[in-house]
Amino acid sequence: VTDFVETHHLDPYIGEAMLMLTVQQRQQVYHPPLNVERARNPNGVVMSRVKQVAPVEQRVRMFIKVNDLGEGVIDRLTTLTADECEAVMDSGLKIQRAKNPSGVAMKRITEVLKTMGGRGGRPINLHGKQAEGQGRDERRGRDDRPDNRPVGSSNAFSVQLHRGRDNSGGHGHQQGGRDRSRSRGRGGRRE
Structure with missing residues (x-):
């Protein structure tokens, strides 16, 4: 996956998404081989293939x-x-x-x-x-x-x-177990 991302000059998030595919799905994204040399948005080309193979x-x-x-x-x-x-x-x-x-x-x-x-x-x-x-x-x-x-x-x-997350990044929204969702109804209750 890393080689694929580097070879085609893709953003790192593409590699992260590709790792979430099964081996068979990845093979369907890889083949036929990509030609993104003239593509304005190589990430979009790959993601359109991902969209075809992933529910x-x-x-x-x-x-x-x-x-x-x-x-x-x-x-x-x-x-x-x-x-x-x-x-x-x-x-x-x-x-x-x-x-x-x-x-x-x-x-x-x-x-x-x-x-x-x-x-x-x-x-x-x-x-x-x-x-x-x-x-x-x-x-x-x-x-x-x-x-x-x-x-x-x-x-x-x-x-x-x-x-599955490491402890170095985490979520700021988890501090103190406080729910910071903005989807609130009247009186501060969730809708």
């Missing part, structure tokens, strides 16, 4: 990892349909030149929900198979609480994601 759930995991997104964004992404996730990632897998990629991702999500909201569909599943027979609200991790906030502060995927 949306896998690409959302890449989006989360390459942008080091916070738990609030991860939780919010798990409430979106595949089409909504595609729209969030439409302007690129890597959020460029942002001091707060989680904030940018949350803004993208909000914009997508404004333009696509109410179309229905099944939310994506980032953390294993969902139990059969669940309704939409249960799949979204909601119960009959009066404030209708998500059950638990994290999901299995985000726990797995954080275990």
Whole structure:
């Protein structure tokens, strides 16, 4: 993967995304061999191949990892349909030149929900198979609480994601266990 990235003068995040592909998926990206010498956006050429071989759930995991997104964004992404996730990632897998990629991702999500909201569909599943027979609200991790906030502060995927991180980078949003999500309703409750 490192040789592929260096040979084609790709950004490091492409290598990070490629490592999240299976060996078979990587081979499909590598072949036929790339000719990006005259390409204006070699990263885009590679990512279009990744998009062809990787399902949306896998690409959302890449989006989360390459942008080091916070738990609030991860939780919010798990409430979106595949089409909504595609729209969030439409302007690129890597959020460029942002001091707060989680904030940018949350803004993208909000914009997508404004333009696509109410179309229905099944939310994506980032953390294993969902139990059969669940309704939409249960799949979204909601119960009959009066404030209708998500059950638990994290999901299995985000726990797995954080275990895979080293201690040198980490998330600033985890300080003191404080939830810094901006998706709040009236009275400070989550929507």
